[in-house]
Amino acid sequence: MINVFRKIWLFSGKEKGNLKKSIFAAFIHAVFNAFQFVAIYYMLECLFISKISTKNIIIAFVILMISLLGKIVTQNISQMKQTHAGYFMAADKRIELGEKIKKVPMGFFNSFSLGKLTTLATTNLTQIESWIPVLLVNVLGGFLNTCVFVLAIFLINIYIGLTALVGMTVFLMVTSLMEKRSRKNATDMANIQTCLTKNVLSTLQGMQVIKSYNLGGENNKNLDDAIDNSYKTTLALEKMVIPYTVVQRIVIGLTIVAMLFVSIRFNISDNLIITDAVMIMIASFTIFEGLIGAGSNMAILRIAENAIDSYEYVNQMPILKEGSITEPIKNHNIAFKNVSFSYDDRPILKNVSAEIKENTMTAIVGPSGSGKTTFCSLIARFWDVNSGEILIGGKNIKDYKIENLMNSISMVFQDVYLFEDTIENNIKFGKQNASHEEVVEAAKKARCHEFIEALPEGYDTIIGEGGASLSGGEKQRISIARAMLKDADIIIFDEATANIDPENEDKLKEAIESLTKNKTVIMIAHRLKTIRNADQILVLKDGEIVERGGHEELIKNNGLYSDLINAKAKAESWKLSNKYRIEL
Numbered sequence: 298m299i300n301v302f303r304k305i306w307l308f309s310g311k312e313k314g315n316l317k318k319s320i321f322a323a324f325i326h327a328v329f330n331a332f333q334f335v336a337i338y339y340m341l342e343c344l345f346i347s348k349i350s351t352k353n354i355i356i357a358f359v360i361l362m363i364s365l366l367g368k369i370v371t372q373n374i375s376q377m378k379q380t381h382a383g384y385f386m387a388a389d390k391r392i393e394l395g396e397k398i399k400k401v402p403m404g405f406f407n408s409f410s411l412g413k414l415t416t417l418a419t420t421n422l423t424q425i426e427s428w429i430p431v432l433l434v435n436v437l438g439g440f441l442n443t444c445v446f447v448l449a450i451f452l453i454n455i456y457i458g459l460t461a462l463v464g465m466t467v468f469l470m471v472t473s474l475m476e477k478r479s480r481k482n483a484t485d486m487a488n489i490q491t492c493l494t495k496n497v498l499s500t501l502q503g504m505q506v507i508k509s510y511n512l513g514g515e516n517n518k519n520l521d522d523a524i525d526n527s528y529k530t531t532l533a534l535e536k537m538v539i540p541y542t543v544v545q546r547i548v549i550g551l552t553i554v555a556m557l558f559v560s561i562r563f564n565i566s567d568n569l570i571i572t573d574a575v576m577i578m579i580a581s582f583t584i585f586e587g588l589i590g591a592g593s594n595m596a597i598l599r600i601a602e603n604a605i606d607s608y609e610y611v612n613q614m615p616i617l618k619e620g621s622i623t624e625p626i627k628n629h630n631i632a633f634k635n636v637s638f639s640y641d642d643r644p645i646l647k648n649v650s651a652e653i654k655e656n657t658m659t660a661i662v663g664p665s666g667s668g669k670t671t672f673c674s675l676i677a678r679f680w681d682v683n684s685g686e687i688l689i690g691g692k693n694i695k696d697y698k699i700e701n702l703m704n705s706i707s708m709v710f711q712d713v714y715l716f717e718d719t720i721e722n723n724i725k726f727g728k729q730n731a732s733h734e735e736v737v738e739a740a741k742k743a744r745c746h747e748f749i750e751a752l753p754e755g756y757d758t759i760i761g762e763g764g765a766s767l768s769g770g771e772k773q774r775i776s777i778a779r780a781m782l783k784d785a786d787i788i789i790f791d792e793a794t795a796n797i798d799p800e801n802e803d804k805l806k807e808a809i810e811s812l813t814k815n816k817t818v819i820m821i822a823h824r825l826k827t828i829r830n831a832d833q834i835l836v837l838k839d840g841e842i843v844e845r846g847g848h849e850e851l852i853k854n855n856g857l858y859s860d861l862i863n864a865k866a867k868a869e870s871w872k873l874s875n876k877y878r879i880e881l
């Protein structure tokens with residue numbers, strides 16, 4: 298139990314101060330709570346020993362009012378500090394999480410799914426925000442509250458105090474057992490929650506497939522199972538807690554009875570004055586309230602601990618080590634020297650060496666899965682090589698500061714991701730401080746200005762999440778405009794394989810030409826026209842460069858390249874004849 302508190306304490310970071318204030322206010326609240334018994338005691342004494350007068354009533358009333366006011370003020374302070382601590386604790390951690398995932402290698406996303414990350418950033422951090430300070434203050438405050446009362450009883454009569462202490466100890470032992478058992482349920486809860494989020498996300502992302510294969514409704518088994526499991530696990534946690542809370546209540550009930558019994562016995566044997574005996578009888582019904590509150594929060598404490606563990610797991614992920622070179626990269630010759638790379642244990646690139654000259658266009662071709670995308674991702678350090686090295690301007694890319702390296706590289710992916718924001722802001726991703734005029738100029742060069750202007754809100758049109766409201770060609774041209782605005786010297790381009798209509802294709806071609814002029818270009822090329830124009834073609838097969846050279850030279854080799862080109866030429870002529878037929 299102590300470990301959980303220590304973990305929470307360490308986790309609270311800058312908010313420790315507010316938590317301390319909140320716990321201190323809870324302690325003062327406990328003192329004011331005990332203070333009301335002073336008024337009761339005073340009245341009992343007047344009743345049994347002296348006489349009740351108006352003055353006595355006024356004094357008792359004033360003491361009660363002080364107790365009440367003190368309780369209200371301290372409770373408010375405690376709650377305000379709790380809310381402040383919870384909110385800022387979670388807000389700080391969300392920012393830290395965002396920063397962290399920008400710096401971890403891409404391999405992290407293979408082991409830590411989108412569902413897990415979403416659960417962490419939403420559910421877990423919300424649990425931390427709303428539960429942790431409350432739990433900490435309720436558990437510690439509740440415990441302190443009861444301790445203050447038990448101490449007061451000790452001062453009145455040591456035996457009755459001991460009876461209360463024994464009851465309290467048994468209660469804590471039961472609570473500790475419950476807390477240990479809740480550990481497994483809390484882990485199950487966390488796993489089930491992640492599974493539920495994963496399934497909801499995957500259902501939403503795959504809605505097109507679900508609809509087209511009629512997998513909605515009752516056929517959506519994974520999501521149904523996840524919802525069912527979530528319900529069952531929550532119920533199991535409740536069921537696990539109930540017997541313990543019943544035993545806790547019985548322990549407290551028996552302790553109260555024992556305290557009453559001992560008070561009466563001592564009063565009968567003249568060892569306890571009637572005022573003290575009646576006082577203890579009244580107090581015994583309320584002194585354990587704080588403890589009961591603390592006990593019922595212990596099971597939730599485990600869930601909060603799990604949320605902290607999930608956060609710490611990500612927080613302790615090693616980040617990509619970066620070098621120290623900050624001077625802008627002037628020479629953009631790229632060299633792969635005996636590079637090998639595996640995803641986990643699966644070798645993908647095997648001892649690859651290649652030279653890419655500054656201001657030239659290199660086309661990467663090869664069968665699907667041969668490692669073309671991986672080759673390009675390594676240049677931007679999305680992953681780090683297992684052996685060998687990649688040099689830009691004669692220096693290992695690991696020696697550059699990441700920001701410096703990324704300033705020199707623009708990437709245009711085949712699957713363009715656009716954010717749910719205005720078109721202008723999506724283009725500005727390439728240069729945050731760009732003016733509207735610069736955005737328009739980039740859009741014109743990327744041949745997307747016309748269609749943007751035709752939209753109802755022009756550049757202020759909000760694009761649906763992922764760019765859902767635009768065609769494939771339009772999305773790729775916007776991403777070219779982004780890259781255009783960034784104006785980096787190295788362009789890594791994954792040409793779209795999806796069918797684009799001829800009008801869009803021409804515009805896309807013009808946009809690409811405009812983007813890649815006088816740049817060092819590495820293009821995963823799929824179109825014959827693009828490949829032919831390249832200064833150098835690298836042919837990849839099973840992670841090895843099996844051929845390299847110019848188009849004519851490679852065709853003459855009659856190897857894999859010539860096979861690929863023949864297959865492509867066939868496919869493109871088939872496409873042309875199909876188009877011709879449609880147009881006829």
Ligand SMILES: Nc1ncnc2c1ncn2[C@@H]1O[C@H](COP(=O)(O)OP(=O)(O)OP(=O)(O)O)[C@@H](O)[C@H]1O
Pocket residue numbers: 407640645663664665666667668669670671672
């Ligand atoms: N993040 C990843 N984790 C594990 N394996 C991966 C990952 N990305 C790709 N792979 C695997 O690495 C191999 C090479 O993939 P890569 O995307 O580099 O090939 P490619 O030549 O670009 O393929 P395509 O032309 O189909 O896009 C594939 O077998 C793929 O399954």
